[in-house]
Amino acid sequence: MPFFAVRIPQHLLSVKQYAAKVVSVVELTHDIKELRFQLIDPPTMDYSYGHYIQVSIPDPDEGTISRAYSISSPIDRKDVVELNVRLHPQRGAIPAGKGSTYLHNLKVGDEVTLTGPYGEFELDTSPQTELVCVGGGAGMAPMKNLILSILAHIPEKPVWLFFGCRTTDDVFYRETFEELSKKHPHFKVIYALSEKADAQWDGETGFIHLSVDQYLSDDLHPHQAFLCGPPPMIDAVTEVLLDKNMRPERIFYDKF
Template sequence: MPTGPEDTEVGAADSSTEALPEPEDAVEVPGAEAEATAGRPAPEEAVTAEADAGPDGTATARPDFPQASPEPAPSPDAVLVQRTMAEVAPIADKVTSYFYALLFTRHPDLRALFPAAMDTQRDRLLTALLTAAEHIDETDVLVDYLRNLGRGHRKYGTQAEHYPAVGECLIGALSRYAGAVWDDDTEAAWVRTYTTISQVMIDAAAEDELRAPAWWYAEVVAHDLRTPDIAVITVRPDQPYPFLAGQYTSLETPWWPRIWRHYSFASAPRSDGLLSFHVKAIPAGWVSNALVHHARPGDVLRLGPPSGSMTVDHSTDSGLLCLGGGTGIAPIKALVEDVAEHGRRRPVEVFYGARTNHDLYDIDTMLRLQRTHPWLAVRPVVDTRAQLPDAVREYGPWNEYDAYLSGPPGMIRSGVDALREVGIPAGRIRHDSVEELVSAGG
């Protein structure tokens, strides 16, 4: 039961990577494979775009939980769980190593569910569980997060009977490393907390089994190398794949079994059922390099379920202000197509940022959409002039717009700040979870 970004995947509206709980203004981010830890490819599931963040989310990949204010007093179980967490925080690496050592020695059959190389992956399961435990009182957000996590684990082959094994090893690792604060009451609090968490995940997976496959096979039908390191890949799923524009999926290649990365859909749902992704090969990115440099028509990938809440609210006519940085333009293009298909004329303003003109690999498509749709304005912004958030300040007013951001974590962070400054309330700003972005590379 590996936990991936999707286990978490990213954004402001939704945020689950498969599910992390998201603050209302956040969604998970796909498309990011991140990697690059000390020159080694990151094994999995996490993307990284910032130099100081390990691809595997060591110490990163935590869901963005909304901050309740004022904060209600924590429950007695939450107090004990949080005390344990504070105790193990400085030695998280040791707890993680011990947890997986216990899991794989006591339950060797579970080893096959995880990637061969665990460097990046290994922290994700534990991180997701500990994050959930820490927020056990935030029921509404947590349940959505955990349901998404449970559904997302189906593709790993996780079964209900695996959960007690994980719980036993989790408590084994915590009791060993939080010895100074561990007592019977603490253990009982962890047992109750883990039982709640795992039951939500198990129930969600069981419900999902009735209506969707654990994964989809998808054959590559087109591979278009747009720059030396960016490819637009189109695939045909073996069964209908329902999703919404603005969402992302998790994807596994045949070259790196059990290593899953998140990618945003680059088109709204199409009548021919095909799906497309924009993939940039990043240094030491196992999956992204395989997709850009090795994948060819005829290759078969696997896809997990769709995730993410950076979707268009069709119940209003508000304008859309969209910021797409680099390959972050992919879901923005899908959102534009979605608005076009709904036939309502609402203003859509797209700022498309790239390092250089050459890096605006999808500008022709965006300008073609602009010619077709009078309500759409596309503004390319190259860094020699300004970075995306600065460019947005030159236009406006934006206070009547809903905002969508997609791109590297640094862009999302500074973009949210800039949008707040120009008067857009937080509740109208959507993006995939930055944490997921940081952990999605590869």
């Protein structure tokens, strides 16, 4: 009788289902909320750089559905999972997002079911290798996880954060990251607005890939990138990075 060996990816071996409770809800912008969940059973989750979880969503038609969200909390907070969730309201014939609607309606004290952690991103932990983080909209979550974790564990590692927003109403976490950049000279922060900025705006303007092109050197061969945001942004940034000699296998992205 033939013997078949089934290899399970290492990152799936730690996947579990968790009962969790909402302990904090913060409105970051007009359509993005930060939700923090305290893990109850089991009480800790062994997540790492760039990982994500699945949230169980009650659905009247299908019973329960799952939606994936990147973890924004740093890797040291094993008892807490933090998410950034953008609300997707109904637009014409396009129905509202079931996951984002459910999560935006949660209140402190509500209990949820999470499954995870998931993720195949492997951070190059060498202090000599730069990490280029580029995000837009709700694509901030994995950037926050990566940056806070790296600053705590590999503070000498060069890290760039490029974040694109439409208007000043869509900007969040900027003050937090700029304060961190003052304390950590290897951490650089660039925000850019794609629409017309008001007179008080002192950041960059234009699409975020233009800032990536402006600030980064022309030889990114040994370095690594993590991109998260809408497909046109990912495609434009990827083209810039490839033109600057970054190897394709060193570019990790999450399009949504």
